[in-house]
Amino acid sequence: MSEKTFASAIFMVIFLAALTAFGPFVTDFYLPAMPAQAKDLNASAALTQAGLSASMWGLAIGQLIVGPLSDRKGRKVPLLCSLVVFCVATVACVFSPTMEFFVAARFVQGLGGAGGIVLAKSIATDLYSGRDLAKFLSIIGAVQGLAPVLAPICGALVNEYLNWRDIFVVLLAIGVVLLISTLFFKETLKSYRPNTVKFPFFSLFTLLKNDKTFALLLVQQCAGFGLLFAYISASPFVYQELFGLSPLTYSIVFGCNAIVITIGTFVCQRFKSALFSLKIGSIGMLLGASLIAASLYWQASVWFLEAAVAFSLLNLGLTIPSGTSLALDRQRERAGSAAALLGALGFVAGGIVAPLSGLGTGGAGFAAVTVISTAIGIVAAFCAAQKLCLEERSVMSK
Numbered sequence: 001m002s003e004k005t006f007a008s009a010i011f012m013v014i015f016l017a018a019l020t021a022f023g024p025f026v027t028d029f030y031l032p033a034m035p036a037q038a039k040d041l042n043a044s045a046a047l048t049q050a051g052l053s054a055s056m057w058g059l060a061i062g063q064l065i066v067g068p069l070s071d072r073k074g075r076k077v078p079l080l081c082s083l084v085v086f087c088v089a090t091v092a093c094v095f096s097p098t099m100e101f102f103v104a105a106r107f108v109q110g111l112g113g114a115g116g117i118v119l120a121k122s123i124a125t126d127l128y129s130g131r132d133l134a135k136f137l138s139i140i141g142a143v144q145g146l147a148p149v150l151a152p153i154c155g156a157l158v159n160e161y162l163n164w165r166d167i168f169v170v171l172l173a174i175g176v177v178l179l180i181s182t183l184f185f186k187e188t189l190k191s192y193r194p195n196t197v198k199f200p201f202f203s204l205f206t207l208l209k210n211d212k213t214f215a216l217l218l219v220q221q222c223a224g225f226g227l228l229f230a231y232i233s234a235s236p237f238v239y240q241e242l243f244g245l246s247p248l249t250y251s252i253v254f255g256c257n258a259i260v261i262t263i264g265t266f267v268c269q270r271f272k273s274a275l276f277s278l279k280i281g282s283i284g285m286l287l288g289a290s291l292i293a294a295s296l297y298w299q300a301s302v303w304f305l306e307a308a309v310a311f312s313l314l315n316l317g318l319t320i321p322s323g324t325s326l327a328l329d330r331q332r333e334r335a336g337s338a339a340a341l342l343g344a345l346g347f348v349a350g351g352i353v354a355p356l357s358g359l360g361t362g363g364a365g366f367a368a369v370t371v372i373s374t375a376i377g378i379v380a381a382f383c384a385a386q387k388l389c390l391e392e393r394s395v396m397s398k
Contacts, residue, residue, distance in 0.1 A: 013136075015181055016124060017143045019079075019116035022178065023343070024147035026086075026113040027055050029155040029171060033164035040164065043099035051099070051106045056351050058110020060344040063118040065111075067340020075119050075126070076187045082115025083179040090172040094165050114343070116178065121339035125328045126188035133329055138265045138321040150258055153251065213391070214338065216384035217327040220282065221342055222349040223377030224319050227285060227312060227370055229350030230357040231257075234366035235309075242363055243302035253306060260310045264317015275385055277322035282381035284315030286374040293367035312370065319377070326388075349373075 030037070038048040062082070070078045089109035096102035124136050158167050239245045239253060264281070271277035291308035294300070324342060331338035353373065359365035 011184075012123075012127070013139060015178075015185065016120040016140060018174075018178060018181075019120040020140045020143045021147040021151075022116035022174070023059050023113050023347075025151045025154075025171065025174070026059065026109060027052060028147075028151035029158075030164060030167045033155065033167055037102075037164040038099075041096070041099045041102065047099050047103070050103050053351070054103045054107040055110040055113075056347050058107040058112075059114045059117065060110075060347045060351075062111035062114025063340040063344040063347075065340075066115045067118040067122065067343075068334075068337045070119055070122055070189070071334050071337055074187050074189050075123055076182065076185055079115050079119050079182050079185070080179070082112050082119075083175055083182060084112070086112030086115075087172060087175045087179060088112075090168055090175055093168045094172065112175075117343045118339045121324065121328060121342065123188050125339070126190075129329060133325045135269050137325045137328075138269050140321070140324075150255075153255065211330065213384050213387040214327050214331060216380045216387065217323050218341055218345060219380035220278070220319065220377045220384065221323045221327070222345050223373045223380065224285065224316050224323070225346040226349045226353045226373035227289065227316055227377075230353045230366060230369040230373065231309065231313070232350075233354040234357040234363065234369075237358065238296075238305075238363045238366055239302065243305070245302065257306075257310055257313050260313045261317045261320075264314040265321050266317075267314075268318045268322050271318075271322075274322040274325050275388060277318050278326065278381050279385055281315040281318030281322065282374070282378040284318065285312050286371075286378045288312030288315060289367075289370040289374040293371050296363040296367045299362075312374070319381070323381075326384075 034048050034052075038044070041048075066078050066082055086109055089105050089112055092105035093102060093109060096105060120140060121137070124140060125133060128136050155167055158170055235254070236250065239250045245253065268274070268277040268281070271280070288308050288311040292305065292312065295305040295308055327342060328338050353369050357366045357369045360368070
């Protein structure tokens with residue numbers, strides 16, 4: 001590999017990793033500053049939390065728009081437009097006079113931030129295939145798993161010395177850097193059709209209808225994100241209120257679990273195939289979720305609970321890159337649409353399970369959501385595996 005090629009590969013890794021982290025930082029970066037923001041704008045807690053929901057819906061809807069569009073217009077132009085929208089909306093967030101104005105700006109900000117999430121996977125699919133794609137997506141998967149849990153920690157550090165508006169100034173700076181970096185990015189989609197008039201959104205339904213194996217892989221990935229978002233939303237209350245951990249101890253545990261997810265995404269590269277990694281990870285997630293439920297039911301030690309959570313997240317790390325690579329590898333001609341569905345429905349799944357994980361007492365909601373999510377995930381993974389094996393046998397018999 002020449003020095004120029006190596007430098008280009010390093011730029012692509014950093015660039016795509018930053019785009020992948022963009023979405024979670026949009027949603028979670030300002031979480032520690034929400035109480036101060038509510039006081040500053042004289043808003044209720046419910047209205048303040050609507051800003052978080054608005055950004056998540058924007059991220060989900062934006063991916064469903066940008067992904068199919070990028071299959072027809074190329075990757076660079078939609079990415080540039082998304083980042084411009086993000087920067088303009090972030091300026092509006094910084095100068096928001098009321099909470100209602102802020103919520104509207106957050107929705108638009110989510111729409112803009114969605115481009116980075118979906119196009120990071122699409123660009124990787126344009127450049128790589130097979131095991132190379134799985135390896136590259138393991139890096140993206142590590143960032144995808146780490147970003148939602150590290151973003152609030154980074155936001156807390158900023159909020160310690162600055163105010164909530166300054167947090168969005170930091171987000172604006174990140175957006176501007178990514179916008180400038182995109183100018184140096186070379187188009188990776190070589191066979192797009194710029195003159196097509198068909199509304200690209202309909203390609204999403206065609207994709208699901210025509211590829212049942214992809215649909216099963218999509219369900220498995222959503223189940224995995226159900227586990228992740230249930231953990232993110234319920235863990236502060238379970239660890240601190242139920243088991244009495246101090247905020248500092250909880251932050252350390254939170255950070256360790258983020259590292260565990262990263263380890264899982266890199267361990268999956270050692271498996272003989274992405275499909276094998278997906279099956280092992282799905283089994284491990286269900287086993288870990290069962291141990292979480294058992295530890296909460298019998299009120300075991302907090303460290304037994306943490307071991308169960310860490311084991312679940314380790315196996316989640318195995319399934320993120322493997323499931324994504326299997327899904328995208330079979331939809332190379334519509335990688336933008338496929339990545340849009342993977343990303344958008346992951347956020348939808350997170351939005352559904354987050355409030356459910358807080359129901360009941362003694363962590364009952366958290367236990368139920370993790371077990372149900374991972375049970376759905378293992379069924380989807382093995383059904384997808386069966387279909388993939390049948391497809392392979394059919395090809396070999398011809």
